[in-house]
Amino acid sequence: MCGIIGYIGNQEAYPILIKGLHRLEYRGYDSAGVALINPNGQLNIYKNKGKVSQLEESIEGKDVSGNIGIAHTRWATHGEPNNVNAHPHYSNSGTLALIHNGIIENYALLKSGLIEKGCTFHSDTDTEVLVQLIDYIKTSGNHSLFDAVQLALNQVIGAYAIAILDRDDPDRIIIARKSSPLVIGIREEEDEYFFASDASPIVEYTNSVIYLQDNEIAIISRKEPLKVIDLKNVEKTPEVSRLEMSISQLERGDYPHFMLKEIFEQPKTIADCMKGRINTEGTNVVLSGIIDNKARFLSARRIIIVACGTSWHSALIGEHLIENLCRIPVEVEYASEFRYRDPIIYPDDIVIAISQSGETADTLAAIELSKQKGAFIYGICNVVGSSIARATDSGSYIHVGPEIGVASTKAFTGQVTVLAMLAMTLAKEKGTIKPNELTTMIKAFKKIPEQMELLLSANSQIQETAKIFTYARNFIYLGRGYSYPSALEGALKLKEISYIHAEGYPAAEMKHGPIALIDSEMPVIVIATNTKLYEKVLNNIQEVKARSGRVIAVVTEGDEDVRKLADYYIAIPKTMECFGPLLAAIPLQLLAYHIAVYKGKDVDQPRHLAKSVTVE
Ligand code: G6P
Numbered sequence: 323m324c325g326i327i328g329y330i331g332n333q334e335a336y337p338i339l340i341k342g343l344h345r346l347e348y349r350g351y352d353s354a355g356v357a358l359i360n361p362n363g364q365l366n367i368y369k370n371k372g373k374v375s376q377l378e379e380s381i382e383g384k385d386v387s388g389n390i391g392i393a394h395t396r397w398a399t400h401g402e403p404n405n406v407n408a409h410p411h412y413s414n415s416g417t418l419a420l421i422h423n424g425i426i427e428n429y430a431l432l433k434s435g436l437i438e439k440g441c442t443f444h445s446d447t448d449t450e451v452l453v454q455l456i457d458y459i460k461t462s463g464n465h466s467l468f469d470a471v472q473l474a475l476n477q478v479i480g481a482y483a484i485a486i487l488d489r490d491d492p493d494r495i496i497i498a499r500k501s502s503p504l505v506i507g508i509r510e511e512e513d514e515y516f517f518a519s520d521a522s523p524i525v526e527y528t529n530s531v532i533y534l535q536d537n538e539i540a541i542i543s544r545k546e547p548l549k550v551i552d553l554k555n556v557e558k559t560p561e562v563s564r565l566e567m568s569i570s571q572l573e574r575g576d577y578p579h580f581m582l583k584e585i586f587e588q589p590k591t592i593a594d595c596m597k598g599r600i601n602t603e604g605t606n607v608v609l610s611g612i613i614d615n616k617a618r619f620l621s622a623r624r625i626i627i628v629a630c631g632t633s634w635h636s637a638l639i640g641e642h643l644i645e646n647l648c649r650i651p652v653e654v655e656y657a658s659e660f661r662y663r664d665p666i667i668y669p670d671d672i673v674i675a676i677s678q679s680g681e682t683a684d685t686l687a688a689i690e691l692s693k694q695k696g697a698f699i700y701g702i703c704n705v706v707g708s709s710i711a712r713a714t715d716s717g718s719y720i721h722v723g724p725e726i727g728v729a730s731t732k733a734f735t736g737q738v739t740v741l742a743m744l745a746m747t748l749a750k751e752k753g754t755i756k757p758n759e760l761t762t763m764i765k766a767f768k769k770i771p772e773q774m775e776l777l778l779s780a781n782s783q784i785q786e787t788a789k790i791f792t793y794a795r796n797f798i799y800l801g802r803g804y805s806y807p808s809a810l811e812g813a814l815k816l817k818e819i820s821y822i823h824a825e826g827y828p829a830a831e832m833k834h835g836p837i838a839l840i841d842s843e844m845p846v847i848v849i850a851t852n853t854k855l856y857e858k859v860l861n862n863i864q865e866v867k868a869r870s871g872r873v874i875a876v877v878t879e880g881d882e883d884v885r886k887l888a889d890y891y892i893a894i895p896k897t898m899e900c901f902g903p904l905l906a907a908i909p910l911q912l913l914a915y916h917i918a919v920y921k922g923k924d925v926d927q928p929r930h931l932a933k934s935v936t937v938e
Contacts, residue, residue: 323936324409324423325349326504327523328392328485328495330544331514335391338516342523343374343395345572348726348926348933349423349519350397353408356381357419357487358391365489367419369408373927390492390544392485394421397932400429401446410487411450413457414442417489418467420453423519424481424502425937432477452484468541468551471496475539476553481683481936483519483534498539502936503681503709506532506540508548508562515542519934520705522724525567532560533707563707571723579925581727581819585911586778589771591722591732592904595739596768604768605761609740609747611700611718618698619748622672625650626665626697628657628688629676630935632730632814633737637676638807639903640741646900647749658684658938661691669696676741677701678725678733679934680708687938689713702740704733718744727926728933729818731911734811735774735904742767742901766898770905773895777908780892784909787874787890788916791845797822798836798846798871799910800829802859805849808903812847812910819918819928829862840871847913848888849906852878853899863887874913876906 325346329335339356347354354377355369366388370380374395394409401407410419426432429448432455437443439462441454452474460470467488475482481501488494497504497517507516507524508531516524517540521531534540534550538558541549550558577583600607612619625644627637634656641652655665657675661684667673673692677685680703689699689710701710701717704725711717720736746763749755755763791797797816801809810826817824827836829848840846846866850859860883866873867887875888878896885891892909894902918925 323349323397323932323934325395325519326392326421326423326483326485327516327518328497329514329516330390330495330542331509331512332389333514334387335389336386339391339393340374340378342518343393345522346519347374347395348728350395350932351927352396352398352403353405354393354395355408355410356391356393357410358386358388359487359489359492360385360388363489363492365417365419365487367410367412369405369410371404371408390487390495392419392421392487392495399425399937400448407445407447409449411445411447411453413453415457415461418453418457419487420449420456421485422449422452423483423936424500426451426478426482427480428478448480452478452482453486456486467491467494467496468539471498471539472551472553472555475500485517493545494541494543496539496541497534499534500536501683501686501709504534506534506542506548508532513544515548517542521565521567522572525565525572526569529565530562531565532562533712566706567724572726579727579915581729581731581915581925584725584727584732585908585915587723588732588735588908589774589778592735592739592774593771595721595736596743599743600764600768604764607743607746607750607760607764609718609743611716612744612747612751615698615716616751619672620752621670622650623668623670625652625672625674626667626692627652627654627674627676628660628685630657630682630684632734632811633676633678635807635811635814636734636737636741638810639738639804640674640676640745642804643741643745643900644748647745647755648752649754655688657682657688661687667692667695667697671697672700673697674700674702675710675714676737677708677710678704678730678737680705680710681934681936682710683936683938686710686713702737704736728928728931729815729914731907735907738904763898766901770897770901773897773905774908776895777905780909781912784892784912785916787892788913789920790890791874792917792920794822794843794845796839796844797824798832798839798844799824799826800832800846800862801826801849802829802855803853804899804902805851805853805906808849808906808910809847811907812914815911815914816917818931819914819925820921820923821929822917829859832862833865837865837869840866840869842870842872844871845874846871847874847876847910849876850884851876851894851902851906852881852896853902860884860887876909
C-alpha cells in the first residue's frame with residue numbers, strides 16, 4: 323500500500339532509490355516518482371503513471387544527480403493513478419517535496435481551510451494537503467521545517483509515513499510516522515542514512531536499523547546525529563536493531579516469478595519454521611510464546627483470531643486445530659468487521675492476530691480495540707519488528723523469509739505451521755492430548771517438509787491440468803472440515819492472479835445455492851482427501867458429476883474411489899487430517915499460478931492489489 327524510500331549520504335541517490343522502489347513495488351504499482359536535490363541546489367521531481375520501470379524510461383536523459391532524494395511507488399486511494407496524482411507532491415512555494423504512505427482522513431477539511439487562505443491544489447490526492455499545509459505553516463509563520471511538520475501533523479487525523487525534502491536545506495530529510503511503517507538504516511562509518519517502508523531496500527547497505535514509532539518525527543541530517551522527537555516535542559532515544567535478512571531472499575534467482583520461487587521454497591520455510599520448536603528426536607514441541615505465557619493461555623475463556631485475506635484462511639484452520647486439540651472455544655473474525663461491531667471481549671480472552679506483513683491497518687485496529695478491553699494479544703507475523711509484532715503482548719514469528727509475490731503462499735503455510743505448533747504446545751500443557759497421541763502427531767508433522775518436496779515434483783502434471791482450464795470463466799472450490807479453508811484459499815489464489823471468478827464453499831453447502839451454477843463448463847475443484855468426512859465428500863462429487871460438472875479432485879495418494887469419479891486428480895501424500903491443509907495448499911497454489919501464467923497475467927503484481935494493506 324505505497325512504498326516509500328529515501329537516501330542521504332555521499333553516493334548518487336538515484337540508483338539507490340530506483341533499486342529500492344523495485345524492492346518495494348509489491349506494495350503498490352500504479353505510479354511512481356522520485357525527488358532529488360542536485361549539486362546546484364535544484365529540486366528535480368519526476369513522476370509517472372505505471373510501474374517503476376516506466377518511471378525509469380520516462381526519466382532517461384534527465385538530470386538525476388544528487389546525493390539526497392526521496393521516492394515513492396503508489397497504490398491509489400484518493401485520486402486515479404495518473405502523473406499528477408503520483409508522488410512526490412510539491413509545495414506551492416516550490417521548495418518542498420513530500421511522499422506519503424497512508425490516508426489523511428480529515429484532508430477535505432484541511433484542504434478547504436487552505437483554499438480559503440489562498441492555497442492552490444494540483445492533484446486529487448489526500449497527500450497534497452500535507453505538503454501544502456506544511457508549506458503554509460512554514461512560510462506564513464516563519465517556522466523551521468521541523469516545527470512546521472510537527473505543527474501540521476498535530477492537525478492531521480489518519481495514518482501516515484511521510485518524508486519531506488526541502489530545496490533550501492539540502493543536508494536534511496524529515497520523516498514521520500503514524501500507523502504506517504518506516505525503517506531507518508544507518509551506515510555511520512559512511513555518514514549515510516536510508517529509510518524505507520520496510521527493510522528490503524536497506525539490507526544490502528546496512529544491518530543497523532531503527533524502527534520509527536508512531537507519532538515520532540526523525541530529522542535525518544548529514545551534519546548532525548539522527549534526532550527523533552515526538553509530536554509532543556519529547557526527544558526519544560531510538561533503539562538500534564540488527565536486521566536478519568539476506569539479499570538472496572529478496573531476489574528471484576532462476577525462477578520466472580517470485581510466486582513460483584516462494585511456492586518451491588515451502589519445504590525449506592516450513593522446516594525453518596519448525597526449527598528450535600520441534601526437538602531433533604521429533605518427540606516434543608515447544609512454542610516459547612505459549613510457554614512464557616502459560617498461565618494466561620491455560621486460563622483463557624476463549625480465543626478470538628483476527629486477520630484479513632489469506633491470513634484469515636489460516637485462522638480458520640487454527641480454529642479447528644485449537645478447538646480439536648485444546649478444547650478452548652475459538653472464534654475467527656475478519657479484522658475489518660470486528661473493529662466496527664462493538665465486539666464482546668472479556669479480559670480473560672486471548673486475541674490472536676495473524677498477519678504476514680504485520681502492517682495491515684484493520685488487524686492493527688482490531689488489536690488496539692482488544693487491548694483497550696483488556697484481552698491478552700498474541701501475534702503471528704512474518705515481518706520481524708513490524709507494527710503488529712510490536713503491538714502485541716507476545717507472539718511467534720513464522721520465519722518464512724520475505725514474501726514478495728503479492729499472492730501469499732509460503733506465509734500461509736508458515737502461519738498454519740505455527741498454529742499447529744501452538745495447538746500442540748497448548749494441548750500438552752492443558753493435558754488435552756495424551757503423550758502417545760502427541761508423539762504420533764509430531765512424527766506426522768515433521769514429515770510435512772519432505773512430503774511437500776514430493777508434491778512439488780508433480781508440478782508439470784499440475785501445469786498440464788492448468789492448461790486445460792485456462793478457458794474457464796468461473797471455478798468452484800469445495801472442501802469440508804479442515805479442507806474448507808483450503809477451498810477458500812485455493813479460490814482466492816486463482817482470483818487474485820488470474821482474474822477468474824472463483825468461489826470456495828463448504829462442500830455440503832453447495833446444494834443450498836451454488837449447485838445451480840454447475841454445468842459442463844464449470845470446473846469444480848474438490849479437496850477430497852482422507853478425512854472423517856471422506857464418504858460425504860464422495861457424495862458431493864457424485865452430485866457435481868450428475869449435473870455434468872468437471873471435477874478436479876485433490877486426493878490422498880492411493881485413493882481409487884475419487885480418482886474413478888473425477889475428470890482430473892492431483893494426489894497428495896498421506897498425513898493426519900489436521901495437517902492436510904499444509905499439503906493441499908501446494909497443488910492449489912500451483913494450479914492458480916499456471917492458469918495465470920497461461921493467461922499472460924502479471925502473477926507477482928496482480929492488478930489493483932497490494933501486498934501490505936496499510937489503509938482500511
Ligand atoms: C493483502 C494481501 C494478501 C494478504 C492480506 C492480509 O490483501 O494481498 O495476500 O493475505 O492483505 O495481509 P497480512 O499481511 O495482514 O497477512
